[in-house]
Amino acid sequence: xxxxxxxxxxxxxxxxxxxxxxxxxxxxxxxxxxxxxxxxxxxxxxxxxxxxxxxxxxxxxxxxxxxxxxxxxxxxxxxxxxxxxxxxxxxxxxxxxxxxxxxxxxxxxxxxxxxxxxxxxxxxxxxxxxxxxxxxxxxxxxxxxxxxxxxxxxxxxxxxxxxxxxxxxxxxxxxxxx
Amino acid sequence: xxxxxxxxxxxxxxxxxxxxxxxxxxxxxxxxxxxxxxxxxxxxxxxxxxxxxxxxxxxxxxxxxxxxxxxxxxxxxxxxxxxxxxxxxxxxxxxxxxxxxxxxxxxxxxxxxxxxxxxxxxxxxxx
Numbered sequence: 015x016x017x018x019x020x021x022x023x024x025x026x027x028x029x030x031x032x033x034x035x036x037x038x039x040x041x042x043x044x045x046x047x048x049x050x051x052x053x054x055x056x057x058x059x060x061x062x063x064x065x066x067x068x069x070x071x072x073x074x075x076x077x078x079x080x081x082x083x084x085x086x087x088x089x090x091x092x093x094x095x096x097x098x099x100x101x102x103x104x105x106x107x108x109x110x111x112x113x114x115x116x117x118x119x120x121x122x123x124x125x126x127x128x129x130x131x132x133x134x135x136x137x138x139x140x141x142x143x144x145x146x147x148x149x150x151x152x153x154x155x156x157x158x159x160x161x162x163x164x165x166x167x168x169x170x171x172x173x174x175x176x177x178x179x180x181x182x183x184x185x186x187x188x189x190x191x192x
Numbered sequence: 193x194x195x196x197x198x199x200x201x202x203x204x205x206x207x208x209x210x211x212x213x214x215x216x217x218x219x220x221x222x223x224x225x226x227x228x229x230x231x232x233x234x235x236x237x238x239x240x241x242x243x244x245x246x247x248x249x250x251x252x253x254x255x256x257x258x259x260x261x262x263x264x265x266x267x268x269x270x271x272x273x274x275x276x277x278x279x280x281x282x283x284x285x286x287x288x289x290x291x292x293x294x295x296x297x298x299x300x301x302x303x304x305x306x307x308x309x310x311x312x313x314x315x316x317x318x319x
Contacts, residue, residue: 015233024232031261084229135240139227139259155193166201170208174257176248177204185194 017127017191018052018116021092023135024085025054025112030140032058034109037136041129041149043118050098050116050123061104069102089114096123126151130186133158134179141174152190158182220254221300222275228262234269235288242289243272246296255300268311274299283311 015021022039029037034056042051061069072087089112090100097117104110116123133147137160147158163182164173171178225231225240240259247255263271268285274295275281282305284295291309299305307313 020232020237023227023237024229027227027232027259027261088229131237131241134244135227135237135259138240138244138257139225141258157193157195163196163201166196166198167205170205175204176244177208178201179244180248181196181200181204185196188194 015088015092015124017125018092019127019129019132019191021085021089021114022052022054022129023132025089026056026132026136026145027139028085029054029056029058029110030136030143032056032060032110034058034143036144036146038146039133039148041126041151043151045118048118050118050126052112052114052116054112055109056111057109060106060108060110062106066102066104069104070100086112092116092124096120125192127191128186129156129189130183133186134182137182138174138179141172149189152188154188154190156185156189158185218254219256220277222256222258223300224273224275225257225259226261226263226269226271226273227259228266228269230262230266231269231271236270238289239270239272239287239292242292243296246293246300250296250301252301265311271311274305276300276303284309285311 015024026037026039036057038055040053043049070087070090072084086100086102093100093114093116097120098115101113102110129149133145136145144160145158147156149156160173163178167173167178223243225236225243227236240257243257247257265271265285270287272284272287273281274284276299282299284291284306287309295306295309
């Protein structure tokens with residue numbers, strides 16, 4: 015994966031395939047701690063302890079444990095390369111929480127990438143799911159909650175209508191990608 | 193804080209009034225971008241966004257753009273499946289924005305599949 019936004023796209027696609035109806039994505043930077051955090055929380059089917067242990071093992075995945083493929087191992091690798099780590103918490107039937115940390119200034123930290131394209135791609139691919147996004151990159155806070163957009167549209171337009179997608183994309187135009 | 197403004201949403205709602213919005217239910221064409229780990233790593237998101245731009249540009253309201261998972265042909269990614277109602281679905285492989293644009297113009301709009309980028313056309317020949 016070229017950048018972190020593609021990792022987010024991949025892991026969240028996994029979450030939707032785990033039956034999640036609501037997925038929260040949070041990208042936070044803390045300059046004073048030289049820290050970048052990506053948190054993804056879903057309300058999908060979750061994993062038991064046995065499965066959780068194997069979640070970052072790319073070779074342990076079988077057809078019955080389709081929940082995880084290469085998505086989490088690759089994200090873990092990206093985090094570890096940049097002086098960070100990956101933490102996964104999960105509870106069967108409740109959902110999964112993934113937290114990836116990165117040393118912001120680390121020479122091997124991959125660029126953040128285009129989070130707007132990731133979010134809109136997720137919405138277009140899964141218009142029946144809800145996404146809550148927050149980021150505070152480069153001092154600019156961005157918040158998107160498809161539940162409130164849906165309420166506002168009130169059935170007059172689909173959430174994945176190109177006009178709506180463009181408005182969401184527009185929010186990210188000043189968001190740093192490095 | 194950058195957030196969607198209620199006025200902006202109202203504005204697009206207004207602009208849609210009076211037009212028949214087929215996206216509410218029925219559609220003529222469905223573009224499915226394969227968005228597995230393999231597809232994403234190979235550039236599937238760019239393909240999705242290329243199609244989004246083309247749909248917007250054309251103003252068409254009878255095209256659905258969506259995604260699915262890995263189709264098991266990872267070496268052929270980025271890949272799409274194009275469904276035109278009434279015709280057999282076509283899988284396009286090893287795409288880039290330029291190829292995606294041509295597929296949109298010729299197949300989605302024009303109705304003629306682009307054999308050059310299709311996974312296969314027919315099965316085999318004896319000559």
